[in-house]
Amino acid sequence: MSSPAEQPSTPWSKAWGLRVPVVNAPMGGVAGGRLAAAVTAAGGLGLIGMGSAGSVAALRRELPFTASLGGRFGIGLVGWVLDAEPELLDVAIEAGPALITVGFADDSGWVDRVASAGIRTAAQVYNADDARRAEDAGIDVVVARGLEGGGHGAPDMTTLPLLDAVLKDVLVPVLAAGGIGSPASLAAVLAAGASGAWLGTRLAACSESLLHDAGRRAMIAADGSDTVLTSVFDIAMELPWPTRFPARVLRNEFTDRWAGDEDTLRTDGEARISVRAAAESVDPRIAPIDAGQGVGMITSVESARDVVTEMCSGAAELLTGPSPT
Incomplete structure (x- = not known):
């Protein structure tokens, strides 16, 4: 035994x-x-x-x-x-x-x-x-x-x-x-x-x-190369995070669209509305899902x-x- x-x-x-x-x-x-x-x-x-x-x-x-x-x-x-x-x-x-x-x-x-x-x-x-x-x-x-x-x-x-x-x-x-x-x-x-x-x-x-089920599914499907460091969600959601502290999240359509274009994002009301709506409807294509580079170890x-x-x-x-x- x-x-x-x-x-x-x-x-x-x-x-x-x-x-x-x-x-x-x-x-x-x-x-x-x-x-x-x-x-x-x-x-x-x-x-x-x-x-x-x-x-x-x-x-x-x-x-x-x-x-x-x-x-x-x-x-x-x-x-x-x-x-x-x-x-x-x-x-x-x-x-x-x-x-x-x-x-x-x-x-x-x-x-x-x-x-x-x-x-x-x-x-x-x-x-x-x-x-x-x-x-x-x-x-x-x-x-x-x-x-x-x-x-x-x-x-x-x-x-x-x-x-x-x-x-x-x-x-x-x-x-x-x-x-x-x-x-x-x-x-x-x-x-x-x-x-x-x-x-x-x-x-x-x-x-x-x-975490919502859609977030779990997104994490299970991801690996460490699918994460990015970004402040676009904080900007879009008007959260006062200090600039020293970006977030590592799962890369999605929103991070791809706004990476490097943060100044424009600050004045784009439609983009800000879309993030809030995605967060409420639990849409991981647009909403933020925090994840570190160890995310690939999650398989179920x-x-x-x-x-x-x-x-x-x-x-x-x-x-x-x-x-x-």
């Missing part, structure tokens, strides 16, 4: 009480309470994501799915959304999660507020300078997010060189993000010294996510538990050799 599959662990994952060193990225419109609960049940740390459309009402709608977790979940917020609705941070703190992260924030004033409530903090970083500033601000764990990652981020460095640079410069635990979609890529970042992995795209099409709709278990068991085997039978 085979023994139970081994699972990888790190000093950080053990200290945080996790069976596996995996956190799901707080993907707006995708990472709801059900996905967070499923990732936590699989042994990692599940995060609820409040992205561009984040609100107090949206967060309160997702929190009941994590009620049985005893605080073993996290919440991810967006800085400029928080500026527009400050109560969102109050609600997040009151929920008593294990972790809160605020991405794309202009300042780190939120860190002390969260820490004073006994909640750990995380911050995405894109270069060593970002990492040092985060550590100086009192962040508990930094997320080295490479340009391969889906959604918004600074396209400064690829994941492994960024991980090397950040590990050299900070003492706090470092999670790796961007392009991690298989047992091999998970093993690679752990072998390189990451304390864990921050998984986004690989979990986005899971059965527990909030699976449960988050199965994805996390398969990735972690495979990574453990690569790192330590096959388990005895």
Whole structure:
């Protein structure tokens, strides 16, 4: 009889009480309470994501799915959304999660507020300078997010060189993000010294996510060469994302039409209407679907538990050799 599959662990994952060193990225419109609960049940740390459309009402709608977790979940917020609705941070703190992260924030004033409530903090970083500033601000764990990652981020460095640079410069635990979609890529970042992995795209099409079925189908049909870095959707939807942070999305008719013609797009009311209509009707030919370069590893709709278990068991085997039978 085979023994139970081994699972990888790190000093950080053990200290945080996790069976596996995996956190799901707080993907707006995708990472709801059900996905967070499923990732936590699989042994990692599940995060609820409040992205561009984040609100107090949206967060309160997702929190009941994590009620049985005893605080073993996290919440991810967006800085400029928080500026527009400050109560969102109050609600997040009151929920008593294990972790809160605020991405794309202009300042780190939120860190002390969260820490004073006994909640750990995380911050995405894109270069060593970002990492040092985060550590100086009192962040508990930094997320080295490479340009391969889906959604918004600074396209400064690829994941492994960024991980090397950040590990050299900070003492706090470092999670790796961007392009991690298989047992091999998970093993690679752990072998390189990451304390864990921050998984986004690989979990986005899971059965527990909030992603619409058309988006799941588009991700299953895609591979890493089908993604592009762009700001055209932010421009068309009039979202105030800083220019430093374009989004990696699935290439479609809209990105092909407007790539390099962003100035014209800003004044094209018909194009803006078409994107909003496509988003409402779930038309992936026009609407944005965030996806990183690891999207080719998605071949079917699976449960988050199965994805996390398969990735972690495979990574453990690569790192330590096959388990005895």
